[in-house]
Amino acid sequence: MADDRQIVVERPAPGEIIAPGYTFSTITDQISSVVLTRKTPLFWFVAFGVGGSLLMLFLLAVTVLLVKGTGIWGIRTPVMWGFAITNFVWWIGIGHAGTLISAILLLLNQRWRNSINRFAEAMTLFAVACAGMFPLLHMGRPWLFYWMMPYPNTMGIEPQFRSPLVWDVFAVSTYATVSLLFWFVGLMPDLGTLRDRTKNPIGRAIYGVLAMGWRGSARHWSVYETASLLLAGLATPLVLSVHTVVSFDFTIAIVPGWHSTFFPPYFVAGAIYSGFAMVLALAIPLRSLYGLQGLITDKHLDNCGKIMLATGWIVAYAYMLEVFGAWYGGDTYEQAAFWHRMTGRYAVQYWSLVGCNIVLPQFLWFERVRSSPPLLFIASIVVLVGMWLERFMIIVSSLAQDFLPSSWGIFQATRWDWATYLGTIGLFLFLFFLFVRALPMISIFEVRTLLPQAKVSKEAKS
Template sequence: MTTNAPNTQLVPADATHESVTAQVADIVFKRPVEKGWIVGFLVGLFLLNVLLTALGWLFFYGVGVWGINIPVGWGFAIVNFVWWIGIGHAGTLISAILLLLHQEWRTSINRFAEAMTLFAVACAGIFPLVHLGRPQFFYWLFPYPATTNMWPQFRSPLMWDVFAVSTYATVSLLFWYLGLIPDLATMRDRAKSRLVARTYGLFALGWRNSARHWMHYKTTYVMLAALATPLVVSVHTTVSWDFSVGIVSAWHSTVFPPYFVGGAIFCGFAMVLVLAIPLRRIYGLKDLITDKHLDNMAKVMLAAGMTVSYGYLMDASMAWYKNEPYDSYIYTNRFGGPYSAIYWGLIVCNCIVPQLLWFPCFRRQTLCLFGIALVINVGMWLERFVIISLSLHRDYLPSDWAMYYPTVWDWLLYLGTFGIFLTFMLLFLRVLPAISMMEVRELVHESQEQKREAANSR
């Protein structure tokens, strides 16, 4: 049923090609700018300055400003890296996997979800770089002919991560740009001023909407989606290998790749909702980002949440079943150790609160959905904290045990990355069409055809 007649709910009944195009393009062309946008942008700029301050002090003083120690060498930097990159995955999932599965409801959310991916990956990329301690030598990670005659070590998962994340960032950007080309041409054709038209025209590369261009476009787009699909799975799998290939007792587990990917989708969809709900309210896009879209995203979130919960359950039961003291101590420590509040917090946020999504009334109440999505984002951040820092603080040698307390610089750097995210997201809303106009026009066309067929058969 949902696959046969979704169009009637995804676009308004009286939508025309012109009306949907104007609705999206006007977000950019409309003057004056909304007050909400200006306030958000100022907040973003403020946070961006927080980031610059945190980075400046870090570069001046070194990683000693953070709370990391031995044994907890991986603190906030790695937690935040995994959290941000996981958020990015929902964008690729929506744009690539749902495209291959012919899920038409992806259409009006894919563009800004892809933008979210790019900015989340940009935020994520900062952390491993600054965590290097000597970030000016980051390029040593790449295989290039150096006068030192040193080359990277390809048996290390950290090396795989460099390849995975840099490829992911590049491919996400290419995929996003390819989808933008026809829409940039639309913006070029609708721009009132010559300068604006020329700027869009330059980036549209002279796209003419010709049948020949469309033929190549569609083939290329589907192929990029087919490439991005295994890529997105591989990226978070590689991230999880950073841990599971290591010998730290709590990390050395084969359940990591699938439940890391599940967690990425879970958290990413929550972030898409956190962005989509205010977006459609501020810009009055309720007939393009409909309740049906939110409902579907909530369902995906519920499914991913169950996957993650299953992962927690398996991880704990394996630790118990192995009957091996180091492994079972991990859970003794998680359940009742000094960080147990964080562990139980993650269980509440990721396993219990999402159960509300079984009930349609919670999925349809946007404010409620927004709250649940925020809780899930917090929960997934706690999960990464538990997996990364908590697993390290009590390792094999009790003489090594130590607590990890983040310092104010840890917090400011984390907070500062929201500055990148918010600023770039708002700039994107200001200058680029936030919804794929061309795909919505296609959807309108299909729904008109369906109506015509229905009228004819009657």
């Protein structure tokens, strides 16, 4: 549209979040072109292919699991939780950053979140999907999962509501549902944009159906804004509760190394820590791949780095408190559990997690590190590995050596453990790159509100 008169802003107000020079139309075109017009880059095919191949590995691992049973994994008495629950806790923690960005930062009026919330929420959904795989498969007979739900049945039995494992079912399924709703509500106006912009009739039909006839009416926007705020207000306590409930799976038990009251905040902080690491690990390649540095700016990466540093210190504090509590509490078994962690069979993993989660991220204090995308990317991978090791340590080392030496054992992961774990990474990548290709990965309408020309002038207000 060559005849378009645009209001060109010579000088954006100081402290703007996105790069200067954007207009409503350039924002719309840049984000929607990724989906609608631009040629799909080679990188996308590579990443999608890797994700797809690992997804095939996952399907193979699940098939073998269903044919032979959970014995193909390394879970043996006493370590019956092994990789399955480690991966569950890790994945669901990663999801937490998406909800934190979309809900908590919205309530705190952190407007910079507007350019990263969409893909972070998608990340949440897919991470929860990957997390959900593990408890389901770990049941051994996943087709009977509905036995965990209360429903009238001929067996005359019902779930036992005093068990944290039943709480988990409700917490995780509620979390998945609310995340999906929040994500979809956020997408509606952008789906309308895609419907109006696409030239492909099939695409228009699909986006049109999904947009539900959204037309940007002022009456709708006012209800919509209320709904977004309310959903954010509901998602905020929800996200804090989910990892709290996950931590109850451990703290309610009396196993040494698990039975402590500070697990809920410790788990939530760890979840946000690993979640922001995943946000960075996705944002850094995506923005350079699609040339979106003007929308996901260095400021965003810097902020994410700072949040990682802050939550990393909460996690570090939890590690120290854990060891202090064991020593000061005077419980022999608790002390032995931590001694085993630091010096026993799993010492390598313990000290690696201390290195990955506490020592190495201290480089984030330096602005030079936070302003360098490659270094931030490396830091985020280090933290993701560290957080996985932390979950592994909590679960495996405590189960392997509890009260009686006669019931001690060692966990050895099998190739099918690894295949299932890598397989869910494949599932995640597959879904995520499908999302990047089919839906706007940055919230178009929320980024429009960041522009200086989106503000109504004083004369019009009176």
